[in-house]
Amino acid sequence: MKWSKSKISSLQTLIALSYSIVIVLMISIIGFTSYAFTTRTVEENTNDYVFQLVTQINYDIEYYLRNIENTVNTLKSTEDVKEYFKISDEEILMKETLSDKLNNFMVSRNDIVNIFLLRKDGNIIVNKGDYEFKPNVNYKNEEWYKNSITTDKMIISDSHIQNILIKRYKWVVSCGKRILDEETGEFLGVAVVDLNFNLINDMLNNLSLGEKGYMFIVDSEGNIIYHPQNELINSGIKDEDIDFILGSQDGYISTIENDRTKNYIVATSEYSGWKIVGTVYEDEVNKYKYITKQIFSIMIGLSLAVAILVSLIISRKFLHPIKDLLKGMNQFKNGNLDTIIQVKHGNEIGELADEFNDMTVEIKKLVEENKKTENSKRKYELKALQSQINPHFLYNTLDSIVWMAEAGINEDVVAMTSSLSKLFRISINRGSEFITIAQELEHIESYLKIQKLRYGSKIDYDIKVQEELLQYSIIKIIIQPIVENAIYHGIKTMQGPGFINIEVKDVNNKICIIVEDNGVGMEEEKCKQLLEDNSANETKKTGIGVRNVDQRIKLYYGEEYGIAIESEIFEGTIVTILLPKEKVEKEDSNEKK
Incomplete structure (x- = not known):
């Protein structure tokens, strides 16, 4: 059957109208793409900025620790300290003198808690003050002491409660260097400086990383050296994904915490092995993300509403015959091989219905032939299996x-x-x-x-x-x-x-x-x-x-x-x-x- 151009053009006109729907979809795609690109760009720029801050903090902490090492080197090179580690029986007067000199190293330094001179025979001198040593204190079992024996580098402990003096329960980081006999090279003891977190706290807290952003420090073993919410960490109320941090390279990495995206920005100190970690919550960095999202959502919603209205208008003109065609196809699919679709439209849909009717007649013939063939085939297959x-x-x-x-x-x-x-x-x-x-x-x-x-x-x-x-x-x-x-x-x-x-x-x-x-x-x-x-x-x-x-x-x-x-x-x-x-x-x- 041949169709006139005028009849065919009516369907083409309706198809042209449907392009409006495509336009709406394109607007939606562009909107979503623009939104995603914008927010991602802001996030990446913010993370790069925070990484620069973390890198600078890492440099400042390295400089600070090197300064502490210079202080320890100066301390161990003084003649009184050398003499103290060499004599077999130190005198009380010498202890008081040394305690006074140790105090001189702490002048105007609010970051140093105590300075200890630890001899290998168990004798201890601490800076002058109202201090009393714990009975049977055995600092030799501490990891930082054991590590100090084997290297000339300054050993930095993890964060711990001071455990040599009585009633002194401050959290400290111990920095120690071994002292050797200059003539024989024999190990004599360790000079130790206990640091509090005043200076580190000032460095880290002066930076703004959003309302809930913060920085913390972990060592190469995964021990937390410093954390602004240390009480929550120790009580188990809050935790950090330390294994994730240790297994990652320097830069920024993301994780999920309570349905919020949290970015870790990591920089590793070559001097101490510490990792300086900046923590930034994505929703705080991107303050206007949700407003932008709402605007895009409203725009897309309006576009969809217009699209639905257009589709309803179009459906009145040509969806009804399509539904008839679909109904007949479903009947045929469900086994009614005698289905004939009655669509009297002078356009492509009517032509499609005629072609479908011709097809059902041919398929019915093929199905009957296939039943006979398949029946024989199954019997032979089963016989082969048997x-x-x-x-x-x-x-x-x-x-x-x-x-x-x-x-x-x-x-x-x-x-x-x-x-x-x-x-x-x-x-x-x-x-x-x-x-x-x-x-x-x-x-x-x-x-x-x-x-x-x-x-x-x-x-x-x-x-x-x-x-x-x-x-x-x-x-x-x-x-x-x-x-x-x-x-x-x-x-x-x-x-x-x-x-x-x-x-x-x-x-x-x-x-x-x-x-x-x-x-x-x-x-x-x-x-x-x-x-x-x-x-x-x-x-x-x-x-x-x-x-x-x-x-x-x-x-x-x-x-x-x-x-x-x-x-x-x-x-x-x-x-x-x-x-x-x-x-x-x-x-x-x-x-x-």
């Missing part, structure tokens, strides 16, 4: 034969080999898909004899059959997968011996095969899964599989036949196979169906 031999069972059986032969158990070797031969002979059956019930029972008995020889008293079985049913024909190898499943998933894992009972009987003029075991059983949901058409639910150790047996039965005999499973945890499982009574041998029965 003919496969479980390699694990064959390997274990042959391994058992070898083991019994080596052990000289010849009777069992003959019995197992004979059973295996019968098992394969019936499985092959000259390519026939159907065997008698007698052959099927001979097949499963051979399989059970092999398993009995392998597992001994762990497995026992009994087979009962009504004699008049032995010559009836059934599809082959439908009992063995059920029994295999019972052994490996019901009996093998249970405590004590297992028993499998197989019974073949006539029920309402139908063949009923019952396989019952006293294994561990299973839940009702598991029973359903065994028969569901889902490859993920098929057991991997049962050869062909229970579901495949059920599918084969339904394919050859119809949906009214198949497998039913009843089970109870720790009580066992009953599998019932229902088949029609047929005496006629069937060869390639799939062609009849």
Whole structure:
């Protein structure tokens, strides 16, 4: 069917109107992009600025620590200090003199708490003051003392409570350098300066990092040297992501704290190994972020409102036939192959409906042909699956034969080999898909004899059959997968011996095969899964599989036949196979169906 240009142009006009929606979307995309770019640029510039501040603070602290080291070097080079570390028995007068001189080093220095001279024999001198040493003080166990013995560098401890003097509980950082005999190089002791945080606190608190921003210091081991909220840190109310900081390079890194983005800006001191960390909350740095976000949101909201209004106007003109087309497609999708769409519009939608109607006619033909092809294909695929031999069972059986032969158990070797031969002979059956019930029972008995020889008293079985049913024909190898499943998933894992009972009987003029075991059983949901058409639910150790047996039965005999499973945890499982009574041998029965 040909359509006039005037009719086609009407749809083109409507399509042109829809471009207004595209414009709104583009405005929204540009708005979001601009917003994201703006806020990110502000954040990066702020982080770069804070990094410069942190770097400067790092430099100032390095300079401060070097100054402390110079003070310690000056102290240890004085003659009185040298003499104190050399004499064997120091005099009280000398102690007082040295205490006075130590005080001279602390003049106008509010950052130095105490200065100690620690001899290796345990004698201590501290700057003059109302001080009393703790009894049995053993500073030699302190890490900073141990580290001082092995290097000429100044050792800086982590932040700790002063533990040499009584009733002096200040938080300090100890800076110590060893003193050696100038002639022999023998270790004599350590000169130690205890620092408070006055100067560091002044340096860090003079910077503004937002209302809640702050700086803190950690050493290379992750110990917090200084933190403005030290009480909260020590009480466990607040914490910092120290491992994250130690594992990161200098620069800025982000983390989440209580749903807020927190940026760490890190600079590492080459002199002390300390990391100076600036902490900035993103929402405080970007004070106008939320206002900008609200403006953009209002603009986008108005654009969306206009877009919806335009779409409603457009839908009145051409969405109704599209809905009819969609409705017909859904009917066709749900299986109604006779669907015909009645759309009488002289535009592309009407043409599309006609094409769809032509397509449904062709698809209906193809579906009918495909059903026949697929039915045959499935039968052949299932037949191929059914003919496969479980390699694990064959390997274990042959391994058992070898083991019994080596052990000289010849009777069992003959019995197992004979059973295996019968098992394969019936499985092959000259390519026939159907065997008698007698052959099927001979097949499963051979399989059970092999398993009995392998597992001994762990497995026992009994087979009962009504004699008049032995010559009836059934599809082959439908009992063995059920029994295999019972052994490996019901009996093998249970405590004590297992028993499998197989019974073949006539029920309402139908063949009923019952396989019952006293294994561990299973839940009702598991029973359903065994028969569901889902490859993920098929057991991997049962050869062909229970579901495949059920599918084969339904394919050859119809949906009214198949497998039913009843089970109870720790009580066992009953599998019932229902088949029609047929005496006629069937060869390639799939062609009849």
